[in-house]
Amino acid sequence: MKLFILISALAVFGVSWAEQLRYDNHTVYKVLIENENQLTIVKHLSTLPNGYNLWKPFHGVGSDAHIMVSPKMKSAFDSLMKLNDFGTEVLIENVQSLIDEESSSYKRDATFGWTSYHSLDTIYDWIDDIIAEYSNIVTPFVIGKSYEGREIRGIKISSKDGNPGIFIETNVHAREWITSATVTYFINQLLTSDRAELKNMRENIDWYIIPVYNVDGFVYSHEKDRMWRKSRQPVSGSNCMGADINRNFDSHWMENGGALSDPCAETFGGPKPFSEPEAQALADFVTNIQDKINIYLSFHSYGQYLLCPYGHSATELPTNYADLLEIGKAAADAISRPYGTKFTYGSTGSVLYVASGTSVDWMFNERNIKVGWTFEFRDKGRYGFVLPATHIKPNAEEAVEGVIALVEKSSALGYL
Ligand SMILES: *[C@@H]1O[C@H](CO)[C@@H](O)[C@H](O)[C@H]1NC(C)=O
Ligand SMILES: [Zn+2]
Numbered sequence: 001m002k003l004f005i006l007i008s009a010l011a012v013f014g015v016s017w018a019e020q021l022r023y024d025n026h027t028v029y030k031v032l033i034e035n036e037n038q039l040t041i042v043k044h045l046s047t048l049p050n051g052y053n054l055w056k057p058f059h060g061v062g063s064d065a066h067i068m069v070s071p072k073m074k075s076a077f078d079s080l081m082k083l084n085d086f087g088t089e090v091l092i093e094n095v096q097s098l099i100d101e102e103s104s105s106y107k108r109d110a111t112f113g114w115t116s117y118h119s120l121d122t123i124y125d126w127i128d129d130i131i132a133e134y135s136n137i138v139t140p141f142v143i144g145k146s147y148e149g150r151e152i153r154g155i156k157i158s159s160k161d162g163n164p165g166i167f168i169e170t171n172v173h174a175r176e177w178i179t180s181a182t183v184t185y186f187i188n189q190l191l192t193s194d195r196a197e198l199k200n201m202r203e204n205i206d207w208y209i210i211p212v213y214n215v216d217g218f219v220y221s222h223e224k225d226r227m228w229r230k231s232r233q234p235v236s237g238s239n240c241m242g243a244d245i246n247r248n249f250d251s252h253w254m255e256n257g258g259a260l261s262d263p264c265a266e267t268f269g270g271p272k273p274f275s276e277p278e279a280q281a282l283a284d285f286v287t288n289i290q291d292k293i294n295i296y297l298s299f300h301s302y303g304q305y306l307l308c309p310y311g312h313s314a315t316e317l318p319t320n321y322a323d324l325l326e327i328g329k330a331a332a333d334a335i336s337r338p339y340g341t342k343f344t345y346g347s348t349g350s351v352l353y354v355a356s357g358t359s360v361d362w363m364f365n366e367r368n369i370k371v372g373w374t375f376e377f378r379d380k381g382r383y384g385f386v387l388p389a390t391h392i393k394p395n396a397e398e399a400v401e402g403v404i405a406l407v408e409k410s411s412a413l414g415y416l
Contacts, residue, residue: 068095178377311348
């Protein structure tokens, strides 16, 4: 009888929100892809819904993938690796232990700062404080609503009319928490610093910043599944949920394997371009102000890359690629100054992997914003997405240096 009641209760309430997915003994492996056979196998693994989760995508033979494997799948995974002569390396032995360390420093209602990660509510409260405190130059905007009905909020920082504009969009991938933590630090610096470079950027550039773009996924990553990446819109005909919003923009959508059509894949491009309301809302918002935007930035983690168009091809390059490389070099040099952290720069398709339907490429191709960069922040895989909160400040300091250099070089080359 007791058992019956328990089962009915579970059936009625489903899985409680208080109950978080655990990643005990989930291990992240670096897997080297050295031939076509291995590539086929890794492609297959990356779309399996249970037991495998792709952390760092790959771009063919000669690259490597980071794959999280559940304890249940470990022996099958080991045999598969051995049978096919894969070179592998353990990056993270037990993902749950990193999540536990992170949540011990996670203070839901803590005063805002950069020593722990914050929930969406706390970030939005902080934004309200900023809007009130700096009302002379900060105004709020909303680009639209997420699938689950949350407002996707942003702020505009503008000291005078007629400035060129820079758009920053952050945390489209839910589990990349370092990105919103970094952008709030950046906003704070931009508003409060007396440093000449930052004052100059505050006074002579209009900033449009969305600190948490994938709001549904972000909340879900806090409350239910720390490793969630995609949107939260169900996919008709599939048990897997959500699309990769950063593969859902209508620019070379789904071309060249730069997104997957399998709804269970982390890089599922959606059933059609702009199927995700979040992607459509951002596209519409930028379309309305496109003449005001000179530079478009998207913050991600991890891997330590600075990536410019194109994403959809490994070989095709934009006509202003020489300029973009100069800008990338300036930013990477500046990023390395505080702590020696090395970023690799270049086009997404040539230095990292083919990724089609990204926001940066859409802005570049369809909205004529000719300086577009994706930042892939710390680290190289030691902690991956579960970057300890002690990295927030140093990562953010590096990002500030990178953006300053990027702006100065873009200006020198005539883009601002
Ligand atoms: C994780 O692995 C260790 C060592 O094999 C084992 O003792 C422990 O019970 C495992 N934990 C869980 C929750 O499976
Ligand atoms: Zn990302």
